[in-house]
Amino acid sequence: MDSQGIVLPPPVYVYVDGERVATYVLEPAGHTDIDVVMCHGTPWSAYVWAGVAQQIGLGRRVFLWDMPGYGQSMVTDAPVDLATQMSRFAVLQSQWGLTRPHVIAHDIGGAVALGAHLLHGREYASLFLWDIVTLDPWGSPFFRLVADNTEVFEQLPDPLHAALVREYIAGAARHRLTDNDLDELTRPWLGGAGKAGFYRQIAALRPEHTRPVAERLSQVRCPTRIGWGADDPWIPVEQATQLRDLLPDRRDPVILDGVGHLAPLEATAAVTREIEDWLGVTR
Numbered sequence: 001m002d003s004q005g006i007v008l009p010p011p012v013y014v015y016v017d018g019e020r021v022a023t024y025v026l027e028p029a030g031h032t033d034i035d036v037v038m039c040h041g042t043p044w045s046a047y048v049w050a051g052v053a054q055q056i057g058l059g060r061r062v063f064l065w066d067m068p069g070y071g072q073s074m075v076t077d078a079p080v081d082l083a084t085q086m087s088r089f090a091v092l093q094s095q096w097g098l099t100r101p102h103v104i105a106h107d108i109g110g111a112v113a114l115g116a117h118l119l120h121g122r123e124y125a126s127l128f129l130w131d132i133v134t135l136d137p138w139g140s141p142f143f144r145l146v147a148d149n150t151e152v153f154e155q156l157p158d159p160l161h162a163a164l165v166r167e168y169i170a171g172a173a174r175h176r177l178t179d180n181d182l183d184e185l186t187r188p189w190l191g192g193a194g195k196a197g198f199y200r201q202i203a204a205l206r207p208e209h210t211r212p213v214a215e216r217l218s219q220v221r222c223p224t225r226i227g228w229g230a231d232d233p234w235i236p237v238e239q240a241t242q243l244r245d246l247l248p249d250r251r252d253p254v255i256l257d258g259v260g261h262l263a264p265l266e267a268t269a270a271v272t273r274e275i276e277d278w279l280g281v282t283r
Helices: 046-056 082-096 108-118 141-148 158-170 179-189 191-204 238-246 268-282
Strands: 012-016 019-026 035-039 061-066 102-106 126-130 224-229 254-256
Touching: 012 082, 019 046, 019 082, 035 046, 035 082, 035 108, 046 061, 046 102, 046 179, 046 268, 061 082, 082 108, 102 108, 102 268, 108 126, 126 268, 141 191, 158 179, 158 191, 179 191, 224 238, 224 268, 254 268
Parallel strands: 035 061, 035 102, 102 126, 126 224, 224 254
Antiparallel strands: 012 019, 019 061
16 A cells, blocks of 8 residues: 555636536646646545555646546435546636546546547546446446435444445445545545535446447547556456457556555555556657
């Protein structure tokens, strides 16, 4: 575990299609014309990329966001399905003034980034996709159980809910996460709005919203690389090769031995090196 529990600066809130969205922009000390956007997955927030972003941002502008329904962008009644998040991400890039950023995405953030590209016409300088949710089947047995019984889980007493969320998040990693990382990832899901939001976002995530993206993977229009934890307990590493074979840019995936689903936190230094090398090649 080499995440140092680095935190992001206070969020800057913007409105995307009427929803208040927490965003973070890391500016380098000197001039740069390289823009990098990082997308998180579920049940995470932009925090999952914090350590990597700090290093990548030493020589580039780095943009992050908490998708509505996550982190500091918690919502109570706005849609949080993947189709809506894809559209929001496309709009947000326009609001940031970005035309061809490098995009780095994890988990359902990969589906969101691909959807903005393939379904909403956003252009990227490159894509680096880590342990992404796109190909069927996806969703752990627990994930599917909650999705099918949301109203039951919402009735859990708060202490049991907190323990469940913490163990669920910890179970994504191959080895123990730091207490700080667990605290940061768990905190948004506690309390009334957080508890309801946790089960609500699970219920909203459906494979029918990733299938139109999966069907168009051969139409990706930028250099693309895939990264994966060899011991990912949520999405089998075999999907890395399957994705590679469906993309026009069939580069060999980066496979990190001894790493689970949370590579940006479990192997921050290794992920940073791979992204630095990738940005150097695709600039």
